[in-house]
Amino acid sequence: MLFGTRRAFRSVAAAECLALLGWSATALGIRIATATAGAEPASAPLGRGVRHMSTILGLWTRAHAAALAHASADETPLAAVLETAARLVPRGATIMTATSLDTPSASFDGSVRWLARRNDLRFAIIRDAFERAPPRGAYPYLASNGARGVIEIGRGHVSRVEDRCAHLRDLGASAVIVDSDLHCEKSVGVLEALNG
DSSP, rough: OOSSSSSSSSSHHHHHHHHHHHHHHHHTTTOOOEOOOSSOOOEEEEESSSSHHHHHHHHHHHHHHHHHTTSSSOOOHHHHHHHHHHHSSTTTEEEEEEEOOOSTTTTTHHHHHHHHHSSEEEEEEEEOOOHSSSOOOEEEEEEOOOOOOEEEEEEEOOOOOHHHHHHHHHHEEEEEEEESSSGGGGHHHHHHHGGO
């Protein structure tokens, strides 16, 4: 998630999406909770109102700062974060997740299937402009675990993001793609597709 070639890191675009949804829920008086992934995962229980939403925004800000400071640290698997989220909300509640879903753990599919039967499970898959339309070439990379390499991108390169969405739908969840170079207010229409 700590990657971005235009406008914003995917992590920032994810927070923007969730903030839009959180403020909408707040305006409607709906209770919300949160759970974050990263080097220092955190959560906030169900609550409502402007003060609670402000607390959630502060938690996200601290979690993002910790992720930036400890980018090479092992992250909590997303499956574990989803299970934490399920403990924070009642059965049948909507669980909204914003992620790039680059490297799901071995337990991810089972967790998604279980949660999709228990809750209304929705994903905003955050996609960077580079993933959408990468220019051809050889690109060196340094992974968070210290691995280095070069990836060759040629004609006919196919993004795996659409495959991630299709796989989530096969598991019983809803999923849409949100482009991180899209300004957050323009992503509202994309997010509304999750309600359809």
